Amino acid sequence: MGESFRKRRKILGERLRKRRKISSKAWKAETEAKYSSSSSYSWSDLPAELLGLILRKVPFVDTIRCKAVCSSWRSAATQSQAQSHSIQSTPWLMLPSDQEGDFTTSRFFNLAEKKVYKIKDVFGAFGDDVWCVGSCHGWLVMLDDEANPVIFNPFSRVHIQLPLIPVEFFKPIGRSKFAQIKKDFVSKAILFADPSHSNNFGVVVMIYGTLSSLAFCKQGDTTWTNFVGENRGYYDIICHDNRLYALRYNCSVEVWEFQSALPTKILSIEPTTTLKHVDGNLPRDKVSTQLYLVKTSSDFLIIQRTIGNFVNAEGDVVDESYLLSSSDTQPLVCPYRTKLFCVYKLDLGKKLLVKVESLKDQVVFLGGNQSMSLSSHDFSECVSNSIYFTDDRWSEMDVDYLYGGHDFGLFNLDDEEIRPIYHSDLEKFDPPPFWITPNPW
């Protein structure tokens, strides 16, 4: 009786093992680990695949510390790192050093812990003048000292060189002159895929030049290619479902596919409604606007950012002449500042823009990064119904030595107030802060 019981158990066990595709060794370890009794457990003996499951739910910085706990945890963590899976976490805010004269240390502010981590010499390989033009999947798109594009993961320190930007794109100036004006050349670049495991970034698309044109390069290409058609006036680009969604100055959205050699436009949505200009104490001639396209869990949103070109210490948007109105010998310092965000939902079917009063649980991250959104339900460290933004006014970065890169904060749609995310005495952030979701793999 006992013999057939044991035999049947063994047969069933074998079937289970095969069905679940576990190796005999792992299965044996798993069953033996708990076969005896629950009093002899040890967390360091937890099967590697289960420890891997747990570690995937642990925030990035804590997994690093887990590796230092004991050797079996380290190997489990490394093993699970090698497997491809998307990590979701709140983006970290990448900041320059706050120490005078220190150009090599980067700081990373973690919203979840409200803590800053300092990492030395992150960008050393690319020269002193490296410039970031994009951030997605935990990778930065950068232009090195010679304005050559590269994609770089600051946590894994892996970089992938991209083809040189063609001379035709910045004619008539030569390449060396181009390196000097590179900061204003690319407004944004995005990657279609995370190259962490496969080294395949899919496609990189950038908005460049004075006309804000689109160009792309696919994995394996040796150069960049322009998009066909009118190719001008693009404000923002995002990748969704392996397609490019491009927002243009008139709030039209184009959808492009990359199946064949050249991208094909499969859809163009031109809303019949237009955005209302913000009124009140934000007069049209004293502000600039920037548009962003973002996909939340349910909708496509077009977000209008209104920036006061000169904002005084009281927070009022003033005219440039105001700077010289004081009796001081020096002009007043009135940096540009974001004053307001207006959110519109793009109804794709009806081709309408509908003003949105609340993002509900969604939280949006905007700036030089690929516009993204998260749910505050999943990440309690985020204030819901808010927009976390950084400064992407590349043309204004070097205009005044007293400020630049400083226009970052948190806008809440409930009270339409802007609050700081990170307190700093500095007013100049060079290079400007960027949102980056740590991707250690």
Added chain:
Amino acid sequence: MASSSTSVVVSNKEKENKNTKKVTLKSSDGESFEVDESVAMESQTIKHIIEDGCANNEIPLPNVTSGILSRVIEYCKKHKEAAGESEPSVTSYTSNSTTNPLTEWDTEFVKVDQNTLFDLILAANYLDIKGLLDLTCKTVADMMKGKTPQEIRETFHIKNDYTPEEEAEVRKENQWAFE
């Protein structure tokens, strides 16, 4: 009046009989648990056994003690109830209380000692119950947040098997995270 109350009783019983297909699960320490088949099938492992036609009298679960098995059954019952008649149960673990009505119940469920938590993870894995595995793993993951390696060792009673040189090497890989 008597007839109407009888008919109420009969219809309730009819409802019960519909889902009455039961299955017996036997723990490693020999205790038997009779449960509704639909509840037992929250476990993909048990589901396959039943579908394979191997569940004659009872299903032996040599890797799960009675203490743990009774808790697992409690979890499956609660989640099956919440999911209704739909199959399979879709209330997989999420801390989003607007989509998971059992968030509070789940939180209370995992308020157990470490021994039990450890056993629940192994049982959830062996029995292939995704929601329970996610819940227990997330609970352990939350216990690791914001702690130094030494604090993690103390929490989980883990022996540090690194030599000082090895440990220094691991820390050096990502020095900034330890400062």
